Amino acid sequence: MTNDTQTRPQAAVVPDRASARAFVDEHILPHADAYDRQGAIPEELLERIGAAGLWAPFLPPETGGAGLDMVTLGEIHEEVGRGCSSVRSLLTVHTMLAWTLQRWGTAAQREQWGPLLASGGVLGAFxxxxxxxxxxxxxxxxxxxxxxxxxxxxxxxxxxxxxxxxxxxxxxxxxxxxxxxxxxxxxxxxxxxxxxxxxxxxxxxxxxxxxxxxxxxxxxxLLGPSGFAAGMVLTGTLDLGRYSVAAGSVGIIQACLDASASYASRRMVGGSPISELPLIQAKLSDMVTDVRAARLLLAEAGRLKDVGDSATLMATWIAKYFASTAAVRHASEAVQVHGANGCSPDYPVARYYRDAKVMEIIEGSNEIQRITIAAEAHREGGR
Missing domain, CATH: 2.40.110.10 (Butyryl-CoA Dehydrogenase, subunit A, domain 2)
Incomplete structure (x- = not known):
């Protein structure tokens, strides 16, 4: 694809968590199970994402982005992950390409591709x-x-x-x-x-x-240097992908909590809602605790990115490891709360369960994460 259709960047929409949540609730959440069955995201939604300024809002305004900080980007990707992990995955790989272009691209490369990536006129993959x-x-x-x-x-x-x-x-x-x-x-x-x-x-x-x-x-x-420093390009690109996956994993936990709390309040056993059962309450309390902990780990990784601290690499590893494993654990519990209904296509928790497992594999498997985190512990003496 060429840049023949490229126009001067327009004033960008500046998204935040609240606007992303509203977008997800209106345009993604009600249709996510249908997307899952169809195996694709419709073009109409891809265009709506662009109109909402969600494809690459971290790009600078002169490129057509909103100059958004990484903490807010993580919040947006969490909200999208709450609605549909497949849509969030598209944001992830697009983010990886657009960020790498902005960080390592030449002025000519940024001019050619930046505005198109910001608007969604060109969609990227990794x-x-x-x-x-x-x-x-x-x-x-x-x-x-x-x-x-x-x-x-x-x-x-x-x-x-x-x-x-x-x-x-x-x-x-x-x-x-x-x-x-x-x-x-x-x-x-x-x-x-x-x-x-x-x-x-x-x-x-x-x-x-x-x-x-x-x-x-x-x-x-060629994007970035071709010699020894090229490894920095790959490291930075993967770090952004890992950060987005961590955010999406937080979104899955939140979705599991929302679905389980709602179902437990409506499902009656012996004349009482199962939300009154101590074992159900224990599952929900663990979801509440872990989603807040995962969200804080993600925010710390984003904060370190925003101030340019190299410690963000390890913080992102930790956030992704914790959030993805918690997502798998709580997706399993969400299915359990729903009983046989949780195994059916009529409830979204079956999709959360399948999607969560993917989070433990992509952008560095959990085994690699544990090795990397342990190596850092040895290097820092456990501090």
């Missing part, structure tokens, strides 16, 4: 995982070989969120000296997209396998 490489980014086999003044990419990327719909891919590939990040428009010759359907969770996130066969790119396709 291509790192491969059939044989997931959390081990060093194990990727996709290559980027210099040719003339440009590059030739070959390889296969799998589990690409929004791959079925995205207009622009952020592709990580091995170069002679490191791992490079490349901007690859969907319509580039040699790019082939194969949908991946019937996944366990986030079934409407439009996953795809992206094959790159002798994809020829110009010198302006």
């Amino acid at each position: 291509c790192l995982s491969e059939p044989g490489a997931g959390s081990d980014a060093a194990g990727i086999t996709t290559t980027a070989v210099p040719k003339g003044d440009g590059w030739v990419l070959n390889g296969v990327k799998k589990w690409t969120t929004n791959g079925q719909r995205a207009d622009l891919f952020l592709v990580f590939a091995k170069t002679e000296s490191s791992i490079g990040a490349f901007l690859v428009p969907r319509d580039t010759p040699g790019v082939t997209v194969r949908p991946l359907d019937d996944m366990l969770g986030t079934r409407a996130s439009m996953l795809a396998e992206v094959t790159l066969g002798d994809v020829r790119l110009g010198p302006d396709a």
Whole structure:
């Protein structure tokens, strides 16, 4: 896709938690189960997200964004995750591309793509995982070989969120000296997209396998440095993705709490609502406690991002680990509260249960998280 339709950036909508919550309650929450069954997000909603200024509100106003801080971005992604993890997943990968462009792109790259990413005129996707490489980014086999003044990419990327719909891919590939990040428009010759359907969770996130066969790119396709410092690009991109997944996990816990509290107050056993049963009360109290704790961990990670403190990397690991494991635990309990109804498609907790499990795997599996957090504990002496 070219930037032929690019226009001067308009004054951006400035979203916040309250406006995001209202948007989710009106446009996402009532339809999330239908999206899950259909395995896709409708174009109408994608356009509404753009009109609400939710695609990349952290981009600067001169690019068409709202200059939003990271704490508020986390709150927005939490609200969207409360409504639908698939929609939040689309925001996540779009955020990863747009932030990386803003942080590492040249002035020409930012001018070409920034306004389109801010408005949603171009939607982004993140291509790192491969059939044989997931959390081990060093194990990727996709290559980027210099040719003339440009590059030739070959390889296969799998589990690409929004791959079925995205207009622009952020592709990580091995170069002679490191791992490079490349901007690859969907319509580039040699790019082939194969949908991946019937996944366990986030079934409407439009996953795809992206094959790159002798994809020829110009010198302006490289995003950021190509040498040793290229690792910083990947680290920063993954950190933003992890932050968004942590936020979405908080949203899942909140959704489980909302659904369980509502159901328990209506479900009668022996003439009384099950909300009066001590074991049900214990489940709800744990949900209340963990959603507040996870929200505080997320806010701390966002605050550290806003002040430019490198400690945000570990804070984000911790927030994502805690929130994702709590989401799985409480989604399971939410199904239990609902009994047989919780196993049916008539109640959203079955979707929360499936979506929550995905959160423990993406953007660094929980096993990798625990190793990383433990290593930091040793380095800091447990402080």
